[in-house]
Each structure stands twice: as C-alpha cells, then as structure tokens.
Amino acid sequence: ASTWANVPQGPPDAILGITEAFKADSNGEKINLGVGAYRDDKGKPYVLPSVKAAEKKIIEGGADKEYAGITGVPAFTKAAAVLAYGADSSAIKDDRIAITQSISGTGALRIGGVFLERFFPGSKTIYIPNPSWANHAAVFKDSGLKVEKYSYYDKKTIGLDINGMLKDIKAMPKGSIVLLHACAHNPTGVDPTQDQWVQISDAMKEGGHYAFFDMAYQGFASGDTDYDAFALRHFIKEGHNPCLAQSFAKNMLTQQGLYGERCGAFSIVCESVEEKKRVDSQIKILVRPMYSNPPIHGARIASAVLNDPALNKQWLGEVKGMADRIITMRALLKENLEKLGSKKDWSHITSQIGMFAYTGLDAAQMDKLATEHSVYATKDGRISVAGITSGNVKRLAEAIYKITG
Numbered sequence: 001a002s003t004w005a006n007v008p009q010g011p012p013d014a015i016l017g018i019t020e021a022f023k024a025d026s027n028g029e030k031i032n033l034g035v036g037a038y039r040d041d042k043g044k045p046y047v048l049p050s051v052k053a054a055e056k057k058i059i060e061g062g063a064d065k066e067y068a069g070i071t072g073v074p075a076f077t078k079a080a081a082v083l084a085y086g087a088d089s090s091a092i093k094d095d096r097i098a099i100t101q102s103i104s105g106t107g108a109l110r111i112g113g114v115f116l117e118r119f120f121p122g123s124k125t126i127y128i129p130n131p132s133w134a135n136h137a138a139v140f141k142d143s144g145l146k147v148e149k150y151s152y153y154d155k156k157t158i159g160l161d162i163n164g165m166l167k168d169i170k171a172m173p174k175g176s177i178v179l180l181h182a183c184a185h186n187p188t189g190v191d192p193t194q195d196q197w198v199q200i201s202d203a204m205k206e207g208g209h210y211a212f213f214d215m216a217y218q219g220f221a222s223g224d225t226d227y228d229a230f231a232l233r234h235f236i237k238e239g240h241n242p243c244l245a246q247s248f249a250k251n252m253l254t255q256q257g258l259y260g261e262r263c264g265a266f267s268i269v270c271e272s273v274e275e276k277k278r279v280d281s282q283i284k285i286l287v288r289p290m291y292s293n294p295p296i297h298g299a300r301i302a303s304a305v306l307n308d309p310a311l312n313k314q315w316l317g318e319v320k321g322m323a324d325r326i327i328t329m330r331a332l333l334k335e336n337l338e339k340l341g342s343k344k345d346w347s348h349i350t351s352q353i354g355m356f357a358y359t360g361l362d363a364a365q366m367d368k369l370a371t372e373h374s375v376y377a378t379k380d381g382r383i384s385v386a387g388i389t390s391g392n393v394k395r396l397a398e399a400i401y402k403i404t405g
C-alpha cells in the first residue's frame with residue numbers, strides 16, 4: 001500500500017466552497033458576501049494610497065533584503081505597540097512589553113498559543129467566545145491548549161449576551177485564559193459597549209483570569225484606531241497584563257498583493273523590564289525553530305506608514321474611509337429593508353460593527369438566498385458588509401425581504 005493510504009479526506013474550507021459556488025453561478029447580478037475582504041463601492045479590491053506610497057518609497061530606497069532578526073523589523077514592532085497600546089500607555093513608558101513580528105494575525109495567535117502552552121502557570125485551557133472566528137479553536141488546539149467556550153451571542157436579540165458572558169467568566173476556574181476580540185467581533189459583528197467592557201474587565205480581575213486580546217481590525221471597526229483599542233487600554237489601566245495578537249491585513253495591507261504580505265505582531269505585557277527580557281528570550285526560542293525569522297517587506301511598509309507622520313495621517317483618514325463605507329452600507333441595507341415594508345427589526349444590522357453582520361437568517365434561509373437569488377454567504381447567516389455596494393444593496397434587500405417576509 002502507498003505510504004499515505006491511511007490519510008483520510010479532510011472537509012473543504014467552508015468559505016472557499018462559497019467562492020466556488022459563486023464563480024459557477026451565471027447570474028450577472030450575483031453577489032458574494034462570503035469572504036471577509038474589503039471592496040470599494042464598485043466592488044473592486046482597494047489599495048490604500050498611503051500604503052502604495054509607502055511601498056514606492058521603500059522600493060525606491062533600494063534597501064537590501066537581508067534577514068531580519070528573529071522578532072522582525074524593530075521600527076515596525078515599536079510602532080505597532082504604540083498603535084495598539086497608545087503612546088501614553090504605562091506599559092510602553094515602563095518599557096515592559098515583549099513584542100515580536102508575526103505572520104499576520106494568525107501567526108500571532110499561534111505564537112501566543114504556544115507560549116501559553118509552554119509557560120502559563122495555570123490550567124492550559126483557553127476560553128473563546130461562542131461563536132468565534134472559525135480558526136481560533138484550530139490554532140489553539142494545534143498549539144496544545146484545550147479549548148472551551150463562553151457565552152457571547154444571544155440568538156434572540158442578535159446581540160451580546162452580556163449576562164451569560166459575565167456569568168461564564170465568573171464560573172471559570174480561578175486564573176483561566178480568556179480570549180477576547182478587541183473590536184469588530186468575527187463572525188457576529190457584535191461588540192461590548194465601553195460600559196460592558198468595564199464590567200468584563202472587573203469580572204476578569206475578580207477571577208484572576210488572564211486576557212488574550214485578538215485585535216484583527218483596529219481602526220476598521222469605528223474608523224478610529226484609538227476608539228477601537230478601548231478594551232485593551234482599559235484592561236491595562238485596570239492593572240491587567242494581557243497579551244495581544246495584532247493583524248495589519250484588514251486595516252492596512254489590503255488586497256492586490258499586500259493583503260498577502262502577512263504582517264502582524266504578538267506582544268505580552270509584563271510586570272517589569274526584567275520580566276520582559278526573560279519573556280522576550282523565550283519568544284525568540286519559540287519562533288526560531290518555527291520559521292527562523294519573519295518576512296520583511298510588509299513590515300517595512302507598515303513601519304513606513306506608521307512612522308512617517310504625513311503617511312500616518314493619510315492612512316488614518318483612509319482607514320476611516322473604509323470603516324465609514326461599511327457603516328453607510330449597513331444603514332442602507334436596513335433602510336432598504338424597511339422601505340420594502342419589512343416588519344422585522346433590523347436594528348442589529350446597524351448596531352453591529354466591522355466587516356461582518358450577523359443577519360439572524362438560518363441555514364435554510366441562507367440556502368434560499370443562494371439558490372433563488374444568487375446571494376452567497378456562510379450558512380450561519382453571516383454576511384460580509386464589505387461586499388455590499390450602493391449598486392447592489394437594493395437587490396440584496398429585496399432578496400432578504402422575500403425570504404424573511
């Protein structure tokens with residue numbers, strides 16, 4: 001028999017299946033709301049002009065492409081920490097953040113997962129929200145952690161189950177690891193309010209729990225990078241020392257090449273400079289046998305965008321432009337559904353935030369949306385708002401209306 005005769009066929013990726021069905025559909029007005037990739041109002045991939053300018057500057061600068069150190073491009077990681085934690089953060093001022101460049105957000109989560117598996121003093125279980133980004137469970141399981149869930153989404157209100165979430169956090173064994181989406185929760189688009197974050201921080205403190213923030217959409221949610229970092233910064237003000245996975249895929253290195261540059265960062269807020277040094281040494285020991293050192297091009301671009309004051313200002317404006325377009329499309333979708341006479345409450349579409357909206361449609365309704373109206377999205381009722389344009393929103397609303405009444 002062949003060496004690999006015992007390898008079973010794995011299931012296809014859910015999102016890629018949608019793209020294939022979309023491609024095979026001959027309807028000229030078909031709509032793809034499956035993938036979480038930003039599109040402009042013409043439905044086209046968008047390259048941020050600030051990013052384009054930064055890349056041009058780098059290429060013209062003719063810098064070599066020698067290896068970076070194990071933890072990447074220092075000018076990038078330094079600026080990434082400032083972006084997330086804020087220039088006035090006590091953790092930054094005290095120089096107690098250990099940070100490494102990573103292979104985008106996924107790679108950051110993986111480094112974090114392995115670090116916790118190796119060094120977390122308590123139970124090696126991580127609690128993730130129900131539901132969460134589909135890859136979270138896989139990343140943490142493959143890192144050797146046990147994965148459990150806490151209540152997050154309330155089907156009835158299509159909103160946050162804050163009572164269930166707080167109850168679950170309080171019921172966890174003391175000193176548990178809890179993964180929190182810092183902003184623009186994927187897949188639901190449901191974020192805690194600032195008041196609710198205060199309650200979550202208090203409950204986490206009470207339980208002596210450890211916070212692991214995943215921030216894949218800073219700036220992309222509200223349009224304001226500081227506002228989107230509220231939860232992380234509040235936790236630090238309250239004395240938590242969390243760790244953080246950052247991605248630059250959605251808010252900076254969007255499509256047409258740069259999306260694939262895979263630039264992110266993983267950081268651990270430590271108690272002191274001395275502790276940071278020890279943690280940093282172990283991050284290096286962990287990364288070295290995984291991929292030795294990260295690619296530099298995307299990090300150089302991100303570094304130029306973050307560190308050049310003019311490019312930085314331009315970028316912040318462009319991120320806001322993307323976030324505002326998403327927010328406008330949410331409002332238009334709701335408005336069109338109401339204009340059609342829908343008696344359903346669609347306020348969740350506008351109260352949710354970020355790339356994705358949880359419509360509240362069930363799997364059978366999502367099937368109908370695809371087969372009868374050529375609108376493609378995941379079976380859980382999640383739609384990528386980034387795929388909505390002023391040109392297709394009316395047809396989308398009609399399709400949803402026909403299915404939901």
Ligand code: PLP
Nearest residue numbers: 104105106133186214216247249
């Ligand atoms: N975390 C969340 C919640 C996400 O939605 C994503 C991307 O969809 C990621 C992390 C990782 O993204 P990437 O590895 O492309 O940076």
